[in-house]
Amino acid sequence: MNKLERLQSRIGTIADCGIITDDVNRRYFTGMKSSAGILLVFPEESVFVIDFRYIEKAKKTVRDCRVVLESSSPMEQIKEILSTHNAKSAAVDSETCTVSQLNMYREKLGVDISDSNEFAKAIREIRLVKTQDEINKIISAQRIAEAGFEYMLDFIKVGKTEKEVRLALDFYMLSHGAEALSFDTIALSGKNTSLPHGVPSDKVIENGDFVLMDFGAVVDGYHSDMTRTVCVGRPTEEMERVYNIVLRAQEAALSQLKAGMSGYDFDKIARDIISAEGYGDNFGHSLGHGVGVEIHENPVASPTRKNIIPENSVITVEPGIYIEDKFGVRIEDFAVVKADGCEDLTLADKKLIIL
Ligand SMILES: [Mn+2]
Incomplete structure (x- = not known):
């Protein structure tokens, strides 16, 4: 049918x-x-x-x-x-x-x-449940976004503004097959990275800044969604430690994601790791959301929702730690949920990249 x-x-x-x-x-x-x-x-x-x-x-x-x-x-x-x-x-x-x-x-x-x-x-x-044809379109959108990320690793430098980063990434995706952007691209640096949905400003990237990019491409009406946080110059010990907590939480959640799990339990995997490190209050948003013909759809993974995550749904996995007036880290992949696991649609590297 x-x-x-x-x-x-x-x-x-x-x-x-x-x-x-x-x-x-x-x-x-x-x-x-x-x-x-x-x-x-x-x-x-x-x-x-x-x-x-x-x-x-x-x-x-x-x-x-x-x-x-x-x-x-x-x-x-x-x-x-x-x-x-x-x-x-x-x-x-x-x-x-x-x-x-x-x-x-x-x-x-x-x-x-x-x-x-x-x-x-x-x-x-x-x-909620995607056909293979829908998943293929989502993957096409994601491949464009990932190529955009690779391109940005060369583009991002001390002296560029957040707005310039955002424009370059948007231009790359739109000139490499995206029919539209999944949402207004988030490109933040330094202290601004503590704002989970901050808006790119004229702030110039400085040595030692985290640069956080949350972005996606649309192909045939289907969206992609990914976030990467990279460091320009050497991170502090605290930045590196926080980055690795977020990464561990993200990878733990991805490795345990499977069909039939509740959004609550899925969210809890990442939240427990972040809380155990003392950063529970710094992870103030939900772990993930469905992606398809809209950027935010079902299923939802959050501490307040008990919905079931079904097979062949597509969901993001995006824990973050945000420290006011200091910095923030978010790492986001998205995956197709399977009966006994999941297929991560995001291929871009997740280890801390130092530019
Ligand atoms: Mn997202």
Whole structure:
């Protein structure tokens, strides 16, 4: 079953039809990027209503559902499609449908509109488990990011600013096959590395600085995510010790990751190692998150979540230690979860690199 057939097989227990209108889920199920369009999911088929700007491409590329040109009165058209399928009810995706869309459907479509979380839940459960094709796209994105990291090892020097590092890395990824960046690249140096999600500034890299880069590339809608912390010049004894604690926590978590484990237990592996060294309060974020058509998706690995990490999900492993006004270290890989372990998708070196 393809992704859309999996959703079609579940829609019947939720409503007679599911309505998808947000860019991410529409692209996930149709395989086509667009800024408009409505995907109607029925048990027996799905119908993609798309306007003139996209119709030629949709007819050529969309294979898993019927493609229909949007008319000048789309609500009337959708009402008609619902009636040919004898649909008496429809469900919206409660995570992305706006209140005004919901009101419009209730006013114009003439069927019962369900705003329960069931349809959203079904979509997220399907997205949680990746197909090999999705994993291949994620790997392609990761290979671009890693090449960018290698390039940066030559680029980073005393005197460059954080903004220059960020621009060089972004330019590299975008000119080597990335269709977009996974998120605003984080490039920090020295004291600024203690800010887990700091913003690149005009600060100049100095001798003895850590440089932390958190970045990713997007290929065919699929994201990658990695973080590396390197040192420019000699690190202090404390910097080296903290780096190696984070590395040990990261490698321990990766080596024990396997399907069926809870996000809580997975997070705890790294957190216990960091806490035992006295840095528990300096690791103030969760260990990991899912990655796919969005940069943050399920499964989550955090001290507050008991969700199960299933086979063939993709999750980041990113412990960190942040010491205010001094420095921070984060090391992030991401991996495909398997029944008896995991496949690390990140090949870049993790030993402390001194430039
Ligand atoms: Mn991440």
